[in-house]
Amino acid sequence: MTSGQDIVRLVADQQDLEQFRKKNWVGTFADYLDLVRDNPRITRNAFERIHDMILSYGTDTLEESRDRITHYRFFDDPDSMGLDAVFGLELALSHLVNALKSAAEGYGIERRVLLLHGPVGSSKSTIARLLKKGLERYSATDQGALYTFGWAEEASGEVQWCPMNEEPLHLIPPRFREHTVAALNEGTSEDGYCVKIAGELDPFCRHMYTQRLNKYDGDWTKVVHDVRVKRVLLSEKDRIGIGTFQPKDEKNQDSTELTGDINYRKIAEYGSDSDPRAFNFDGEFNIANRGLIEFIEVLKLDVAFLYDLLGASQEHKVKPKKFAQTDIDEVILGHTNEPEYRRLQNNEFMEALRDRTVKIDVPYVTKLSDEIKIYEKDYNSERVKGKHIAPHTIEMAAMWAVLTRLDEPKNANLTLLQKLKLYNGQSLPGFTEDNIKELQEEATKEGMRGISPRYVQDKISNALVVHSNSQSVNPFMVINELESGIKHHSLITSDEIRSRYRELLGVVKEEYENIVKNEVQRAIAADDDALKRLCANYIDNLKAYTQREKVKNKFTGQYDEPDERLMRSIEEKIDIPDNRKDDFRREIMNYIGALSIEGKPFNYKTNERLYKALELKLFEDQKDTIKLTSLVSNVVDAETQVKIDVVKNRLIRDYGYDEESATDVLNYVASIFARGDAKDSA
Ligand SMILES: Nc1ncnc2c1ncn2[C@@H]1O[C@H](COP(=O)(O)OP(=O)(O)OP(=O)(O)O)[C@@H](O)[C@H]1O
Numbered sequence: 001m002t003s004g005q006d007i008v009r010l011v012a013d014q015q016d017l018e019q020f021r022k023k024n025w026v027g028t029f030a031d032y033l034d035l036v037r038d039n040p041r042i043t044r045n046a047f048e049r050i051h052d053m054i055l056s057y058g059t060d061t062l063e064e065s066r067d068r069i070t071h072y073r074f075f076d077d078p079d080s081m082g083l084d085a086v087f088g089l090e091l092a093l094s095h096l097v098n099a100l101k102s103a104a105e106g107y108g109i110e111r112r113v114l115l116l117h118g119p120v121g122s123s124k125s126t127i128a129r130l131l132k133k134g135l136e137r138y139s140a141t142d143q144g145a146l147y148t149f150g151w152a153e154e155a156s157g158e159v160q161w162c163p164m165n166e167e168p169l170h171l172i173p174p175r176f177r178e179h180t181v182a183a184l185n186e187g188t189s190e191d192g193y194c195v196k197i198a199g200e201l202d203p204f205c206r207h208m209y210t211q212r213l214n215k216y217d218g219d220w221t222k223v224v225h226d227v228r229v230k231r232v233l234l235s236e237k238d239r240i241g242i243g244t245f246q247p248k249d250e251k252n253q254d255s256t257e258l259t260g261d262i263n264y265r266k267i268a269e270y271g272s273d274s275d276p277r278a279f280n281f282d283g284e285f286n287i288a289n290r291g292l293i294e295f296i297e298v299l300k301l302d303v304a305f306l307y308d309l310l311g312a313s314q315e316h317k318v319k320p321k322k323f324a325q326t327d328i329d330e331v332i333l334g335h336t337n338e339p340e341y342r343r344l345q346n347n348e349f350m351e352a353l354r355d356r357t358v359k360i361d362v363p364y365v366t367k368l369s370d371e372i373k374i375y376e377k378d379y380n381s382e383r384v385k386g387k388h389i390a391p392h393t394i395e396m397a398a399m400w401a402v403l404t405r406l407d408e409p410k411n412a413n414l415t416l417l418q419k420l421k422l423y424n425g426q427s428l429p430g431f432t433e434d435n436i437k438e439l440q441e442e443a444t445k446e447g448m449r450g451i452s453p454r455y456v457q458d459k460i461s462n463a464l465v466v467h468s469n470s471q472s473v474n475p476f477m478v479i480n481e482l483e484s485g486i487k488h489h490s491l492i493t494s495d496e497i498r499s500r501y502r503e504l505l506g507v508v509k510e511e512y513e514n515i516v517k518n519e520v521q522r523a524i525a526a527d528d529d530a531l532k533r534l535c536a537n538y539i540d541n542l543k544a545y546t547q548r549e550k551v552k553n554k555f556t557g558q559y560d561e562p563d564e565r566l567m568r569s570i571e572e573k574i575d576i577p578d579n580r581k582d583d584f585r586r587e588i589m590n591y592i593g594a595l596s597i598e599g600k601p602f603n604y605k606t607n608e609r610l611y612k613a614l615e616l617k618l619f620e621d622q623k624d625t626i627k628l629t630s631l632v633s634n635v636v637d638a639e640t641q642v643k644i645d646v647v648k649n650r651l652i653r654d655y656g657y658d659e660e661s662a663t664d665v666l667n668y669v670a671s672i673f674a675r676g677d678a679k680d681s682a
């Protein structure tokens with residue numbers, strides 16, 4: 001057993017005193033200049049830092065429909081084991097990163113509000129949360145380090161830190177900057193980063209500075225002698241470098257929340273309300289300095305404040321009550337819902353807004369496999385204990401969600417479900433990658449409407465708890481939850497949409513039926529020995545047929561003509577017409593020949609089409625002996641039960657079912673077969 005001492009030692013091994021010392025480093029202004037000489041990047045502005053932070057996680061290049069897309073690993077949330085990972089939004093995220101890059105380069109985007117715009121539940125908040133968490137962590141690393149300063153009191157030695165965590169280089173008066181910067185950049189660092197100084201002291205520091213300048217008869221060197229420099233660790237909880245603003249109702253908005261407020265208790269101490277020491281620079285804009293401020297539902301902001309916000313981004317300045325404009329260095333990230341944005345589209349201030357924002361569309365996911373990942377993050381066997389999630393449950397819910405978001409294809413030969421499959425990377429005969437691109441291009445608003453993942457998450461959660469006496473949750477339970485919720489869904493405003501969403505549930509049910517029918521068929525035919533025998537038999541006949549020979553009958557020992565009926569009954573399963581059978585047979589023989597030249601054995605599993613044909617044939621031969629349909633009548637004799645159990649165990653072994661869900665699925669498929677459509681399912 002682990003003792004208390006062991007546990008303490010465990011922690012001791014993990015703590016990093018070196019890091020602690022670095023993070024708690026305090027030095028003089030001259031020490032800081034040494035640090036800058038060593039690593040000029042500690043002076044990066046907020047845009048440069050956030051951009052470097054994202055890139056520090058690395059990138060991958062994805063090929064999709066012939067496009068090369070950059071995937072930023074940062075958004076996989078590797079530090080929290082993918083907890084906030086964003087899936088399938090490569091395009092939106094690269095718009096965002098490109099905007100940050102161009103802001104970092106100083107091309108003008110740094111003077112805009114970055115506006116994440118999209119339908120409800122499209123992961124806008126998740127993206128903002130990732131950026132905030134990322135900045136916190138980055139600021140605690142060596143590469144992400146940043147510093148601020150404070151004023152040491154001679155008598156007490158106490159330091160009053162800059163309330164806005166400003167860059168220490170602001171202490172250098174404008175007239176000295178050119179020389180200082182030149183000296184700092186002399187013999188530029190290895191990576192070629194050049195120090196720049198932008199911005200002036202905030203009112204509090206300006207006051208401290210002037211006070212000391214007077215005291216020391218204008219000797220700047222003496223002023224900075226009183227300065228202490230320390231690391232800044234960005235932290236949303238501590239309100240350092242990361243702010244969030246969410247407008248309350250319109251009448252209650254107050255500028256002090258953004259730019260700080262007078263501290264009435266201190267007025268008495270300092271004698272005036274315009275003494276910056278009697279002011280709390282604790283508005284969201286102030287505290288978010290050096291990092292990022294997030295504006296939730298930015299369009300609900302009162303128009304007057306909205307202009308403040310636009311000013312803050314354009315000028316990089318805010319105006320605290322009673323004080324001059326104050327410089328800020330922070331990324332301003334807003335987000336807004338699609339409906340909110342549309343509602344305001346005709347409003348006059350929209351134009352001002354549109355002009356000063358960079359809108360980044362964050363749509364819903366339209367690729368099924370990505371949507372599945374969203375739900376698997378929350379509903380997997382790790383997180384859902386004591387309940388089995390039947391195969392295809394998440395997939396069907398995700399399929400419906402994606403279907404609601406897709407535009408009906410203009411091509412009449414393509415169903416919506418087929419379009420979904422094309423988007424999902426499946427191939428359909430007659431459709432090329434160019435066709436897929438065309439489809440995406442003709443549907444420009446795709447992903448900006450439809451069902452939100454949040455709705456689906458809620459319904460899956462419901463399905464998990466309401467069926468308390470079953471051990472597993474199956475697609476029907478979830479589909480039923482999804483369906484009953486449509487009635488009361490507050491965001492579905494028209495009956496037309498409501499009935500369309502219901503129809504799409506029908507499409508999903510039908511698809512599910514096909515999938516499980518296929519699975520049960522394959523499970524019935526998943527008899528390796530029988531398949532091998534059938535395959536050998538087929539190949540023997542094939543060989544004889546192509547070489548115009550006879551086949552030795554193992555039973556009678558006589559030589560018979562090749563069994564045409566057997567061969568055709570297999571080939572028909574994969575739609576090989578009579579006039580193409582010779583080609584097919586030759587193809588298979590060539591295939592086997594080619595393998596044997598390479599010294600590889602032939603196995604029925606190595607040829608996908610033949611495998612399928614054999615499975616279907618075996619299924620047809622066996623389905624009557626298994627008498628699956630007897631499940632429907634509830635009288636199952638012992639012999640049949642044994643056979644059914646074999647199939648059930650295959651479903652459990654090969655397809656991820658548990659006992660209960662395998663039984664359910666067998667019963668369900670039996671009822672479909674009993675309806676007599678077993679044949680056309682092939
Ligand atoms: N592309 C995606 N990748 C991963 N998760 C996603 C994605 N889209 C939505 N989600 C999930 O959906 C849920 C809602 O996301 P989030 O709260 O970030 O949305 P939002 O856009 O801020 O919504 P709202 O507009 O209502 O504020 C979260 O659980 C999130 O993980």
Ligand SMILES: [Mg+2]
Nearest residue numbers: 121124125126
């Ligand atoms: Mg949100």
